[in-house]
Amino acid sequence: MRVKPPCPALFSATPFGGMVRRRARAHGEVMDRTAPIGKPRRGDAQDAPPHGATVAHIVDGLRCDILAHRLQPGERLIESALTKRFSVSRGPVREALRRLAAEGLIEHAPHRGAVVRRLSPRDIGELFQIRVEMEALAARLAALSPDEAARARFVEEIAPIFADAPRRMESYLDENAAFHLSVLRLAGNAHLQELSARLRLPLIMAQVGDALTTEVMRASVSEHRAIAKAIVEGDAEAAAAAARAHLERAAALAVARREADAEPPPSRRA
């Protein structure tokens, strides 16, 4: 068997199991709270998932494959094939597919099955329009947070972004995800956090690395610092504006990249 990419934490960092925040102690969910980073959970690969976690196992596996482009947009996900791959029956497979559809990673048409979602430039633009507002709101709320302990934790968490080490794409992606997550946590709106994670997921799918030049990353880091500074200083409007600027730049980049990607064949109509 080949080496399995560990599926970065950000990929699995979607606490989306049906909107249960309280009393979430059963099964593997405790991990979400106690070990938000790293930690290869036991039985991560395709071994036997503990009873009750079969669906989560399949979801994680497929989500990881999709985000890592091992499954390409438009590719079909056949139930019978998945039952064999994961050695489970069709029930859990169908449930996993539905959850992925709810996360926006696949599309599902009746009697036609599920395919990996293909984001049009328009989709990307629309999703970013929403994300801009969500992140701006998060930044504003974070700046206004009166919870001193949480603020201190935030300062500690975001320290890495002030390091001047040259960043690799991979570590930048992690840093980026961690930063946004920290902001969302400080904002203190659990639903916003969940929603934001969900909006980000499909976009990660589209945002492959080849558009992430060194300059882009440097600009992004700089913008992160501006957001962080405003939040720490408690300047809500500046934080929101900085977040907005950050996201809008990212959006422009993503859309441009997608359009450039789709332009070459001139015999196509969107």
Place this chain on the structure above:
Amino acid sequence: MRVKPPCPALFSATPFGGMVRRRARAHGEVMDRTAPIGKPRRGDAQDAPPHGATVAHIVDGLRCDILAHRLQPGERLIESALTKRFSVSRGPVREALRRLAAEGLIEHAPHRGAVVRRLSPRDIGELFQIRVEMEALAARLAALSPDEAARARFVEEIAPIFADAPRRMESYLDENAAFHLSVLRLAGNAHLQELSARLRLPLIMAQVGDALTTEVMRASVSEHRAIAKAIVEGDAEAAAAAARAHLERAAALAVARREADAEPPPSRRA
């Protein structure tokens, strides 16, 4: 079997079947057009859900019951009971429950089953914080829409809100939903529309009518007019501000109502 309330259009008006917007023509339509080939299968429980629409049928039924408070928050949804009620097997029932969980109408804990979601005042506040931004965004986008045909349609659709007839609660709720939907349509962001509908759903659940006094309704209608006016005039910032004000007032009302609802019994612990 008692008379079944028709489940107002706004309840079912959630186009949320897994994020498929294009190519959504299959199923129910064909049957409606070509006239049934002539077999009322198991026309027993409610009606005959055509093959492939079983899940949707269950989802609609349950959603309707939840929003109409025939199922109260905290009430358990037992799979076996639902199989009997809808005369279906557990498969579709489980799928329906998962969809409702994705819509935020029920909570689902492993091995413990599904219960109708109970929104805390905090939940309501958080959800409204998000909705404020979404509706403000929608208003801004609507004001900026360059599609003249869509603008004309919008003007036509929202005409009713300028009528001075005294409103009943029921008709007001419909008008309110229709207005927001019109704005979202004009905004032209399909994902925003979908997301907004999803956020509204759980809130409808909490927003029972007894807080809707005549003055509140009048104020709301007036705010709608302000939003509409700004949109029609193309004043994006004014539209966004008006939408924000409208939603923030609604949020304050909803939270206050919920807190007042939960305060009285001081000898209770959730």
Place this chain on the structure above:
DNA sequence: AGCCTTGATATTGTCCTACAATCTTAAAGG
């Protein structure tokens, strides 16, 4: 040739039964 019909095949939607794992509740014991 191109278009429509027809069939074969693949896949999904649903049903059924069965059993293991787990939660909940009530009884038994300290």
Place this chain on the structure above:
DNA sequence: CCTTTAAGATTGTAGGACAATATCAAGGCT
């Protein structure tokens, strides 16, 4: 009264079966 244990209820998953529908290839038609 509290803790432990047993029984019942409910969910999670397996596996097989069949119907309904979509997809696709071959054949007949204008």
